Amino acid sequence: MSHHVAIAGATGAVGREFLKLMENRNYPLKSLKLLASSRSAGKKISFMGEELVVEELTPQSFKGIDIAFFSAGGSNSKKFAPSAVDSGALVIDNSSAFRMDEEVPLVVPEVNPEAANRHQGIIANPNCSTIQMVVALQPLHKAAKINRVVVSTYQATSGAGASGMQELLDQVKAYHENQPLISKVFQKQIAFNLIPQIADFQENGYTTEEMKMVLETQKIMSAPDMKIAATCVRVPVLRSHSESINIETETKLSVEEARKLLSEAPGIIVEDTREDGGYPVPWDVSETYDTYVGRIREDISTTNGLAFWVVADQLYKGAALNALQISEWLNSHS
Numbered sequence: 001m002s003h004h005v006a007i008a009g010a011t012g013a014v015g016r017e018f019l020k021l022m023e024n025r026n027y028p029l030k031s032l033k034l035l036a037s038s039r040s041a042g043k044k045i046s047f048m049g050e051e052l053v054v055e056e057l058t059p060q061s062f063k064g065i066d067i068a069f070f071s072a073g074g075s076n077s078k079k080f081a082p083s084a085v086d087s088g089a090l091v092i093d094n095s096s097a098f099r100m101d102e103e104v105p106l107v108v109p110e111v112n113p114e115a116a117n118r119h120q121g122i123i124a125n126p127n128c129s130t131i132q133m134v135v136a137l138q139p140l141h142k143a144a145k146i147n148r149v150v151v152s153t154y155q156a157t158s159g160a161g162a163s164g165m166q167e168l169l170d171q172v173k174a175y176h177e178n179q180p181l182i183s184k185v186f187q188k189q190i191a192f193n194l195i196p197q198i199a200d201f202q203e204n205g206y207t208t209e210e211m212k213m214v215l216e217t218q219k220i221m222s223a224p225d226m227k228i229a230a231t232c233v234r235v236p237v238l239r240s241h242s243e244s245i246n247i248e249t250e251t252k253l254s255v256e257e258a259r260k261l262l263s264e265a266p267g268i269i270v271e272d273t274r275e276d277g278g279y280p281v282p283w284d285v286s287e288t289y290d291t292y293v294g295r296i297r298e299d300i301s302t303t304n305g306l307a308f309w310v311v312a313d314q315l316y317k318g319a320a321l322n323a324l325q326i327s328e329w330l331n332s333h334s
């Protein structure tokens, strides 16, 4: 079934990926409306050989729209998603605005697709780092019950939007031209550096991004007792997030068993040859659809432990692709 679709935030880092993916996947469209701020109204964006004109996002934008993909920041989701729902659209929201609302399903199709059926107008797309982590955790959890997760992330600048990527490029250029390196998007210089802070600090010393990984993972995997601690780090990479993950399971999983489970799981590619370069890296994974797992080994510091490395394109699987997959799943299961 094809749909009348709107993208709120169509000019942004994730919005642009929606357009690319809709073309690549031949997404079933009756019409496509591109929405952004008044600054972009009138701007033309080419899509499938046509020039589409960007319109200003207003509460009236959603008349006749079946599905509205939101990627214009949390405050705009809060402000405009209710109007979209009132107009009869299903909202698939990329922001964190509704993720922890009890009545809003938080969905990763490889993990909990059926939750999408319980929506009351809004489905939330999880945080990008959470998505690729739960895709990798799910097959291991099903087989051996994960009790504890310790994760450190290596997150690309595009996670902070198009302006984050631009700041890295501008700083690299300024460095080569002997000019001052100006930081506006990130808390510190990002070129030739890394920053152990993503989002604001909370009272417990963790950042909001780190606590999203904890709470969202527990919700998506229906595992409120799973113990999770995260450290989120911004690195000077343009695109695709990487994660170093250690897990402790209830029952022992050998490396061979884990590798088999991961290889057979949907949406995962295992790249793990234990040779120089035999593991996934963000540059290679960019603009691909799957979640890549490598460096699978026993966590030798505990009894039932595994360590591994997970990389995925966070603008695709961590954002636009996951949202499209949710709507595709609903399309084929309704």
Ligand code: A2P
Residues within 6 Å of the ligand: 008, 009, 010, 011, 012, 013, 014, 015, 035, 036, 037, 038, 039, 040, 041, 057, 071, 072, 073, 076, 160, 161, 162, 163
């Ligand atoms: P615009 O390009 O007109 O500012 P990113 O995540 O790359 O920063 O992109 C954010 C997206 O959200 C852009 O498409 C941006 O549009 C859009 N956006 C930001 N503020 C608003 C707003 N007040 N109303 C509608 N869209 C907005």
